[in-house]
Amino acid sequence: MAATINWEAQTFSTTDGPAAWGTGRFIPRKTLESYLISQDDDCCRIRCDVAVIKEPPAVPLPPPDLHLGDLLLASEVGRDVTFVVGGEQFTAHSCVLAARSSTVFMEEVLGTGKESAVVVGSHHVPVDGMAPRVFKALLHFIYTDSLPDELADHGDRIAIVQGLLAEADRYDMARLKLICSDLLLATEVGRDVTFIVGCVLFTAHSCVLAARSSTVFMAKVLGTGKESAVGGGSRHVRVDGIAPRVFKALLHFIYTDSVLDHGIARGLLEAAHRYGMERLKMICTDVLCSNIDATTALHTLKLANKHGCLKLNQAWVKFIRRMLDAFNLEERK
Template identity: 30%
Template sequence: MASSSQGPVSTTASTCAAETARGRHTFVVAGYNLHRGLGAGKFIRSATFYVGGHGWSVRCYPDGHTSKESNQDFVCAYLELMAGTGAAEVRAVSDLRLVDQLTGESKVLFHPAAPRAFSGESPVWSARWFIRRTELEASTYLREDRIVIECNVTVIVTKQEAEPQTPCEIIPEEGADVAFKVQEETFRAHRVVLAARSPVFKAELCGPLRERNDGGVIPVEDVHPGAFRALLHFIYTDSLPAMDDLDGDENREIVKHLLVAADRYAMERMKLVCASILSRRLDVESVSTTLALADRYSCGKLKDACIQYIISSNSMDEVVASPGYEELKRACPVATVELWEKASKSRKIVHAEQLERVLDQTD
């Protein structure tokens, strides 16, 4: 029997949730008959597209994946996780389709029942018997010597969520020796902890600027109080706070504030985490402003994800018509030119008249 003198039991809880990021890429194989005879096991590859913060491509084997007789009569298609995506393993499920070029409808020819683990050692998953060559060549899937492969990818992201804690539980008041004033809120923290995690805090609190910042409350300008609170949360816990009470737009906006705060205090890991979150939450209305943010704060992977989202989507006109695109043109002209240069070079077919119309609006 437990003694009554024992203290209370500290109880915590956590949740393991699965989120998904979905994307679609259209790969046009032009000059189909020219690719015939490439050889068994040899493939052509689509441009890299991004889903869930990871780069993907579609492989097409015009003469089959292997030299086995059972495979030579088939055109094969594979989904590939591109190298250098920054993750040891990515779980995803995909379907591969052929588009009927008379009706515009797509037919699912490969759809695995369960998610597949992609990694550096096992980066591809296949449709070895995608379609028999004789069937393809007798159908309207092949027209004007080209075929159109459509790939839908769903990336599964496992997310560990700790039970929400109050700021005083995360940042103990005992021993706090520095205070910050952010708008109308005051935050107390520990000088040694901040200096260990941020080179900017180290310079301000332990370097040449220490005398100026000793003995009083340090004012912080141009940072949202919620973002500063989350910055301290990340410094002490190496994770962002739960934001389940926010809707999608509010969540995205606070993450943008967090990225700006992370850049200001040279918190590179926090900056990468914020960029990864934003890359999974792109949509037509937000992608232009997110691209401008990525360009302004040198977030290369987020910038690439935004550009690939615009190139890969079927909503280019809607993106150009959004208010955020006007701001992108004004504030980031170099990024805007880079966007359309990559669009014109992409293997994804962009109708010439559409691209010309977009470029006219960019000038």
């Protein structure tokens, strides 16, 4: 006659209660032993469900959606501003410049603010210190929120993108800076800085570093300011006090404004604090706030206090309170 086995299912979740304390809190040993004794075959079944958490993919730049800009770019009607750049002339609509360019561009190039940008009658504006091909691509971006298609087949494509990046930084055009940096990340052409981190080499474009990193990074790592960072030929720079994996992620953020490897958020937070990169510091803080457990709580508190992260400190306090509440509830049973 077959024996009848009664199974008693008990579920323990890592998102409910003090599961992060370890398996010793799942079921007391005496309870398990008494349960086994009560079974006819002295055995029990343990089912483990493992959840593999994958890092979220990088968010790509949104595609341009300025159909009106495309129409105005193709039309010569109503163009009331003529730019003179290196002996070449480019016409534009002052209304488009006022709506789509930056305040810095309006003040430095047109000598006016956005509110008073639309002019009466046509006038000529000289633009110094910029190559005509770069200014043409800059105007195209202002109109369409994208780079010109012919740029992809241009023999000096990288040089133009580098020039655009410098002008985007000069005129405070954040989206254009990000587009140019993203394009340069995919090419080895024009990389004029080699970082030596431990035994690993990383190359980068000084124009990207000048446009997208912080003043503190430029001063501490390259020993120069943003204004004098570009040019001077290829050079090697040794970087101490940071792991190669963390520095690689730091460079990736400078180029793309995104963090792919959330597993090194602690190291990145320290680097962000060290180099005065507030946005990266904020991203790493958010990652760490959502991943506090018993194994990371102490180190998280040290990081919060060391780098003055109020949000991270508050998240740690909430975690401790949850653990104390769970402990008190367990003791009352």
